[in-house]
Amino acid sequence: MDVREMIAEERRRTADLVESLDTEQLRTPSLCGAWTVKQVMGHLVAAVAGANGSAFLLLVRNGFRLHRANAQLAAKMAERPAGELAAMLREHAEDPFCPPIVGYPGQLTDLQVHGQDIRRPLGLPHDLRxxxxxxxxxxxxxxxxxxxxxxxxxxxxxxxxxxxxxxxxxxxxxxxxxxxxxxxxxxxxxxxxxxxxxxxxxxxxxxxxxxxx
Missing domain, CATH: 3.30.1050 (Nonspecific Lipid-transfer Protein; Chain A)
Known part of the structure; x- marks a missing residue:
């Protein structure tokens, strides 16, 4: 299995995970800064489905401070229902976009690390390959x-x-x-x-x- 196939499968696994969580679990603080579990999911969806003009506008408004713009984009995406976020991640599971510098290994790592940001606070097994x-x-x-x-x-x-x-x-x-x-x-x-x-x-x-x- 090549890295792109790994990414697609991890996106689908993450979608299944978030779709299985209740409201209280989605509100649980994650391991990732001040983000909730749902906001982490918002980040993962925004990373693949939010690469558009609105994302660039947020970056400009934040003086090209990537972490700050990224946090705002994740929070905005997380306003959507969890089921919609899961559907978007599945829809874009095989998106071929390759980010500069970090490439596909960076995308896979983002999914695996943020998956644990979700699972660990909820006491769920990681089942990483x-x-x-x-x-x-x-x-x-x-x-x-x-x-x-x-x-x-x-x-x-x-x-x-x-x-x-x-x-x-x-x-x-x-x-x-x-x-x-x-x-x-x-x-x-x-x-x-x-x-x-x-x-x-x-x-x-x-x-x-x-x-x-």
Whole structure:
């Protein structure tokens, strides 16, 4: 399965997930900054269905501050009913758009990380696929993860995903399940408790709080 097929399947899985949630679950704070579960879903839909003139206008109005414009677009998209958001994500599951710099691995990583931003606070199993986790881990440490991982965060450390046979880097070790390594690399401090090794303390110092979208 190539990365585009992985992306399409993850979009459909996310649509199924959100469609299964009740109103209280949709209002639950996610792991992603101040966003609710539904607003995270709004972001995922906006990323594929909101690439139009209105998205660019928001970017201009926010002085080309991407995080701020992105948050506003997600919130606006999240005003729609959850069923409509799920339908939009399914409709665009196979959208061929490839974002600059981060490419398809960035899209896959966005889906996997934000999927966990939804599932973890709700106590739902992640069921992430090892091959997809490897793609995201390679992407996050590969130098193209603009907006995902500051370059200095993984520098000088060795990361080991103990459940998928993946490793990268040299120096004090940071090891644990692939899902936890992925989340910690992207700034989710909640995953630090699942990591071990003599590099964890230094790694933790490089992750600010609170988490950002």
């Amino acid at each position: 090892p091959d997809r986790l490897r793609v995201s881990l390679d992407f996050l440490v590969g130098g193209r993860a603009v907006g995902f991982v500051p370059r200095r965060r993984p520098a000088g450390l060795r990361f080991e995903a103990t459940d998928v046979g993946w490793s990268w880097g040299s120096g004090p070790a940071v090891r644990g399940p692939a899902e936890a390594v992925m989340l910690a690399l992207t700034g989710r401090r909640v995953a630090l408790a699942e990591l071990s090794g003599d590099g964890v303390a230094e790694f933790a110092r490089r992750i600010p709080a609170p988490d950002r979208p």
